[in-house]
Amino acid sequence: MASQEWLEKDFYALLGVPQDASKKDIEKAYRKLARELHPDHNPDPDAEERFKGVSEAYSVLHDDKARGEYDQIQLMKSGRGGFGMHSGGAHAAPGGVNLEDLFGSGASGGFSDLFGDLFSRGGQRRGAAQRGNDLRTHITLDFADAVKGTTTEIRMRAPGECETCHGSGAKPGSAPTTCPRCNGRGLVTENQGAFSFAQPCPECEGTGTVVADPCPDCGGTGATTRDRVVTVRVPAGIGDGQTIRLAGRGSPGDRGGPSGDLLVRIAVRAHPLFARDGDNVTLRLPVSFPEAAMGAKVKVPTLDGPVTLKIPAGTPTGRVLRVKGRGVPDKGDLLVTVDIEVPSSLSADAADALERYAAAAPAADRSKLEQLTGQ
Numbered sequence: 001m002a003s004q005e006w007l008e009k010d011f012y013a014l015l016g017v018p019q020d021a022s023k024k025d026i027e028k029a030y031r032k033l034a035r036e037l038h039p040d041h042n043p044d045p046d047a048e049e050r051f052k053g054v055s056e057a058y059s060v061l062h063d064d065k066a067r068g069e070y071d072q073i074q075l076m077k078s079g080r081g082g083f084g085m086h087s088g089g090a091h092a093a094p095g096g097v098n099l100e101d102l103f104g105s106g107a108s109g110g111f112s113d114l115f116g117d118l119f120s121r122g123g124q125r126r127g128a129a130q131r132g133n134d135l136r137t138h139i140t141l142d143f144a145d146a147v148k149g150t151t152t153e154i155r156m157r158a159p160g161e162c163e164t165c166h167g168s169g170a171k172p173g174s175a176p177t178t179c180p181r182c183n184g185r186g187l188v189t190e191n192q193g194a195f196s197f198a199q200p201c202p203e204c205e206g207t208g209t210v211v212a213d214p215c216p217d218c219g220g221t222g223a224t225t226r227d228r229v230v231t232v233r234v235p236a237g238i239g240d241g242q243t244i245r246l247a248g249r250g251s252p253g254d255r256g257g258p259s260g261d262l263l264v265r266i267a268v269r270a271h272p273l274f275a276r277d278g279d280n281v282t283l284r285l286p287v288s289f290p291e292a293a294m295g296a297k298v299k300v301p302t303l304d305g306p307v308t309l310k311i312p313a314g315t316p317t318g319r320v321l322r323v324k325g326r327g328v329p330d331k332g333d334l335l336v337t338v339d340i341e342v343p344s345s346l347s348a349d350a351a352d353a354l355e356r357y358a359a360a361a362p363a364a365d366r367s368k369l370e371q372l373t374g375q
Contacts, residue, residue: 011057011070014050019071023062030058039245039263048134132251132260135159139264141234143271144303147281147328149236154264155229161252161259162224165215169222174213179204223252232264237279237328240268273301279332285321286341287311302326302334309336316340 012019015029036042037051060066135158141150161167170176178184182201186208189198200206214220230249238244243265250260275282285300295313299306300323307323315321317340326334346354 009053009057010074011061014053014057015061021061026058026061030054030062039243130253131258132159132253134260134263135250136263136265138267139232140267140269141238142269143274145234146238146240146266146268147236147276147303149238149329150234152232152234153229154232155227157225157227159223159225159251160228162215162218162222163226164217165222167222167252169211169215169218169220171213171215174211176209176211179208179210182208184208230262234266237331238266238268239276240266242266274303277335279328280335281327281332282335282337284337284339285309287315287317287338289340289342292316292338292340300334300336311338 012021015021015026015033017025017029021029033054034051037047037054039048039051042051060070135156137154137156139152139154141152145152162169164172168176179186179201181203182188186201186204186206187198188201201208204210211220215222218224230246232244232246234244243263246262246264248259249262252259273283281303283300285298287296287298290296291298291311292315293313295315296311297308298311300309302323304326307326309321309323311321315338317338319338321336321338323334323336326332343350
């Protein structure tokens with residue numbers, strides 16, 4: 001079904017495809033943009049609005065009937081087809097498409113009301129149900145909770161559906177009624193010669209309904225600001241700065257519209273020992289020279305308790321050893337980087353033993369340095 005809002009939107013440009021693009025090309029462009037812009041993967045606030053735009057564009061252009069109506073509207077908007085008149089006075093476009101069929105009959109405002117709506121509300125009917133606003137908040141998680149996932153609660157004071165009238169705005173036992181002046185349209189039409197202009201109904205203020213007996217708690221608005229407790233399920237492996245979207249947990253919609261979403265931005269506390277590399281947890285492990293040279297088995301901490309790690313003989317500093325399954329559950333490992341410690345001071349016995357070792361051990365191979373520098 002054609003929408004008045006289509007006049008102001010270029011769906012082809014939103015998807016980045018030409019007007020003669022095939023359905024396959026449209027679907028391919030949409031899938032690529034949806035992956036890039038989805039709020040669960042793209043924390044940029046602008047990406048959310050672009051995601052909604054490309055989703056609407058795809059829903060129209062992928063449907064043959066809707067695309068045909070959209071293309072006809074854009075053709076008429078460009079002025080390339082001009083406007084004609086049927087014998088009955090209905091507005092028509094090239095090819096016999098009746099504009100009243102697209103936007104409604106003259107009895108309910110019709111084509112002339114389209115422009116009244118555009119000038120009064122930027123193309124959006126005032127009385128239409130509107131989605132509620134998104135709300136934003138943030139929480140800080142411990143490192144282990146971010147790696148393994150958790151469930152937590154957020155306490156917040158924010159707008160919510162009135163618990164007394166359940167969003168209707170009417171006192172319990174009553175209900176909103178259709179506005180008698182505009183018959184529920186939210187608009188009234190004023191005739192001025194050959195044209196008619198639509199404006200918000202002064203009786204219902206454009207809502208299409210009137211509340212004769214308002215709810216005592218919300219005053220007829222259908223929403224109240226109150227303290228809320230929201231349960232948030234944090235997936236394993238969430239990263240610092242990512243956002244969780246809770247659908248329908250934002251501000252309530254107007255005139256029966258759906259509630260907005262709650263966007264929860266995640267901050268992760270740094271850990272004194274562990275860090276992250278994607279789905280892997282990382283750790284730097286101090287190792288003595290004898291352990292690195294001769295090999296050893298050492299106890300290594302993990303987020304789930306200590307494990308024994310084998311240090312192969314001849315391990316150099318900087319080598320990374322992997323402990324399977326000790327990162328993000330079912331995805332990552334623990335990556336242990338070996339740091340060979342050099343003591344800052346030696347006891348007499350240790351110094352004597354080291355001197356004997358130095359006398360018996362081969363010297364370090366510096367031949368490559370000599371070859372490259374000639375020194």
